[in-house]
Amino acid sequence: MPTPNFSPFPLLKTKRLILRRLHQEDKTAIFAMHSDANNRQYIDKVPTKSILEAKQFIDKMNTGIDNNQWIYWAICKRDSLELVGTICLWNFSKLAQKADVGYELLPTFQGNGFMQEALQAVVEYGFQKQWLQSIEAYTQTNNQGSIRLLEKCNFVFKSKMEQHYYTRSGSYWQSVYEITN
DSSP: OOOOOOOSOOOEEOSSEEEEEOOGGGHHHHHHHHHOHHHHTTSOSOOOOSHHHHHHHHHHHHHHHHTTSOEEEEEEETTTOOEEEEEEEEEEETTTTEEEEEEEEOGGGTTSSHHHHHHHHHHHHHHHHSOOSEEEEEEETTOHHHHHHHHHTTOEEEEEEEEEOSSSSSEEEEEEEEEEO
16 A cells, blocks of 8 residues: 555545535634534544634644645535535554544534535545555444444444543443445
8 A cells, every 4th residue: 555645635526515625714614513512522522612723723634634644624515615524534554554534514514414425435535546445433332323324334333442531531432333445
């Protein structure tokens, strides 16, 4: 497997969506998505507290893209270019020819099939352009929406593991799903 290379940035298009690179103009939508308590309930990260933090997050994601560490897309509605969510491939393993996928959607756009459409495009990109043989997704076992999405996109349950985090009290179980090429 060649080393991942994200230059030029891979713009992906689906029937209703455009997956593009994040811009600083996305800071308000990123802030809304990362500060929403309902949206963060299954993500073990501290909520974003300011627009400045959202801007710093965008800079970090774009630096990682420039360094070929990960690929992070803004998911936008094709008709309005409104940001509805994000999706990424990261944790690339050259030896195992695999990567992990992560995604999130603003709550007002959930339940419309947008993430299914975006995930299918990213899986296709990973298999066809990055020579991946498998893509894994980690989701909390009680995140039924994410599990349904993964199953609709032909990911299969692989394993379950307990996660311990220092930013929260206690631990939770995480399910690992995988799709292979």
